[in-house]
Amino acid sequence: MTDSQEYRFQVNLGGMIDILSNHLYSSPRVFLRELLQNATDAITARMDLDPSHRGEVYVELAGSGTGATLLMQDNGIGLTEEDVHEFLAMIGHSSKRNGTELLGETSFIGRFGIGLLSCFMVSDEIVMLTQSAKGGPSIEWRGKPDGTYSIRKLDAALSPGTKVYLRCKPDTDFYFEADTVELDLLHYGALLPYPIRLSEGGRERRINGELPDWIVRPERAAGSRDEVLRFGESMLGERFRDFIPLRTSTGRTGGIAYILPHAVNLNAKRSHKVYLKRMLISEQADNILPEWAFFVKCLIWTDELQPTASREHFYENEQLERVRCELGESIRSELIAMSETDPKRLGRIIEMHALSMKNLAAEDDEFYRLIHRWLPFESTYGNKTLGELLDERRTLYYTASLDHYRQLRHVASAQSMLVVNGGYIYEAELLEALPRIVRGADTRRLLPEDLSLAFTDLNAEERSAALEASRAADLALQRFRCRVMLKRFKPEELPALFTLPEEAATLRSIERAGEESPQAFASVLGSLGGSMQSGAGSYSILYLNLNNPVVQRLFMGRPTSRLGTLVEMLYANALMMGHYPMSRQELALLNTGILSLIDWSMESEKGE
Known part of the structure; x- marks a missing residue:
């Protein structure tokens, strides 16, 4: 038997940085997000030790061009020398030790490691000064993209927290410009619950404002309607007229669903802004809400979902599925409440976003029962709501396809027959289900013989x-x-x-398919059609x-x-x-x- 030997993987740090730059992260500008996230986690961890602690982040810019430098300082928990060796020397190592979180409820990706490596996209060296709130000497750590680093203890004690210094490398000076840094700090940290201050050219200013109480408790948003609408416009770039508060049962995910002021296509790309622990994770999240909720654009904040390695999306898992269902339930419940307390408001929303409402109604009988009267339909009596059609007290004939409706509407209208177009998505399904939703409703799919019954025979x-x-x-x-x-x-x-x-329509479709198919398949279709030609229904x-x-x-x-x-x-x-x-x-x-x-x-x- 041959003796086996074990070897350890060699990590090419330069190769990893290339992967981060070209494959994992969407843009080098995320280095600022990662530094801000590190600061957030550190402040959270210190507040776990001292709930009265008030965190803050300070950013300073100096110089210009390739001589520009950036400092980011937080007053969080800081790192001991043991932490520095453990977290910064082992890329991808977890911040859990003995089953407990050292740095709050976060993964190592969120604290240092891969997140800190993103700084090498804009700087050839990372210098970090840190002092642990738990005591011990202040530490200086210097890392380089070739995989080497150095540590030294400082003689002077620093205040608890961490400072990270970056010097601009060639062709990245754009990311060190004051306007860019200010915009990115606000972009990623607008919802952070502590101040972010930026100093540049001798001028210091606060980037983020004080958070209103409805951010923490979205159910209070209705009492600050104008403020919530202005906030949505500033954050999402659209002027909204209505919104729905969002909150999960745990209270760990909340937000505001703004009703889009214009109709959108069912297949339109969804673009919600989602914040993890008040840090922006994604501004194009497309899996945080149910598919039917495409008529809203949301600001969502959470601390219970698991981000991917890029920290720009969430893992599709049971937790995300639960949150998605509960956020959808928040929207559904609010719409149901509107049907009872403010039907005009609901009517305006449904008129603008009828397709999405019909989608939800097709899935949910209770919702359908409560909002059916406001759903619009095309009919031989004109474009009317389902409530108006029901008020006619007549049988609602409906077609199963748009072509069928177009073929019969003029004749049906001339015979004074009430025929509803069921050819658009969800509509035939809703009309078929109506009798079980509304007592006494009579709907029937329109067949050719139904129409011919209104014709007059010859004498x-x-x-x-x-x-x-x-x-x-x-x-x-x-x-x-x-x-x-x-x-x-x-x-x-x-x-x-x-x-x-119906049988004749099937046979006609088979014959048309046979004309357009290869010979072998056409012969099969011909045999199938031949077996159907003898009946009167053909x-x-x-x-x-x-x-x-x-x-x-x-x-x-x-x-x-x-x-x-x-x-x-x-x-x-x-x-x-x-x-x-x-x-x-x-x-x-x-x-x-x-x-x-x-x-x-x-x-x-x-x-x-």
Whole structure:
């Protein structure tokens, strides 16, 4: 047996910094976020020792160009010499020791280690001075991107806390400019509960303001409406008119969901700002709320979610799923409360964001029951809310597709039938479910035979006069498996209406697919279609309107040898009017018919 030996991985620090710069972090500017996060964790840890402690962060800029330097100082817990060796020499090492957190409830990534390495993206050396609040000597630590570092004890004692010095390396001076630093400090630290001060050119100013109490307790936001709306505009860059407070059951995640003042596409990219322990983690978080909540833009703060290594997103785990569900429940509960206390407000929101509301209603019967009256629908009675349609006290016929509605709306409207367009997403599902939500509601999917019930049959004399022509017309369309039926219906301007029973629609789809498929697959589809052709339900119906002057003349006037061609043209016209896709045979029929009409017209002119 061969003896085995164990070896330790060698860490190439330069390679890691390249990975951080080009793959892990979105921009070198995150070095300031990491320093600010380190300071935040250190202050939190010191407050665990002394709850009366008041933290603060001080940033100082000096020099310009490649000679610029940046100092970030915090009055947090600081590090002992043992901490320095343990945390700064072992990249990726946890800050837990013996099952306890040394630096508050954070991971090592959040305190030093990888986070501190981000500073090498803008500086060729990191100098850190630190004094532990637990005692011991003050320590100076110097790190370089080649993986070397030095430590020395200082003779003079510093105040508890940590100072980090960075000197600008070539081509990174932009990140040391005062305007950039001020903007980034506010960007990442606007919600920190202690002051961040920036000193530059002899001028010192506070970056972040005092936090209002509704940041800690979002349920109080309603009492500061104007302030909350102004805050949302300053943080999210849009002028809002309404909002919903957010809070989880643990109280460890909260925020404000601002109602977007404009309609958005269902697939629009979501962009919420999320803060972890009051530090900005992401301004484009797309998985913090349920999919249906795309009508809000949020500020969210949490201390219970786990960030990814880049600290720009959260891990998709059970904890995130729970928070997502509870934030969604906050929105849902507020909308339900509006239906009882402020229905006009709810109506305005639903009118602007109907699609999202229909999505939520389709998932939640209780929500649907409470807001159904404000949901808008298109119908043959105009664009109305579902409540207005229900007030008609009539059967609500609905179509399952937009094409179906477009095909039938003019005829249905002329017969005074109330038909609702169920062709848009969620609408047919909602209309089908309405009877179980609203007692006494009667909804039915519109079938061709429902519409034909409103048509008037021919009397015995008319049937007798049109018998031969009807048979000839029926025979002309046999090759298209279409039967002709003479009726009287409105509007009289419409000469013909083409309808497809379900089986006929299936067969028609199979035949169209066969025309567009490779030969082998087409033969399979042909066999499948052949097995369906024998039933009566496989036939479509062309209703010809005897109220129409052209149809009246064709069937009740002098017999014509061209009846078959003219009926074929009415058939092709009905297909186009109904937006039905046409087969190759039907397109050829249309082409031939148009040429025949041109030819007849020219012959007629010669005869004159």
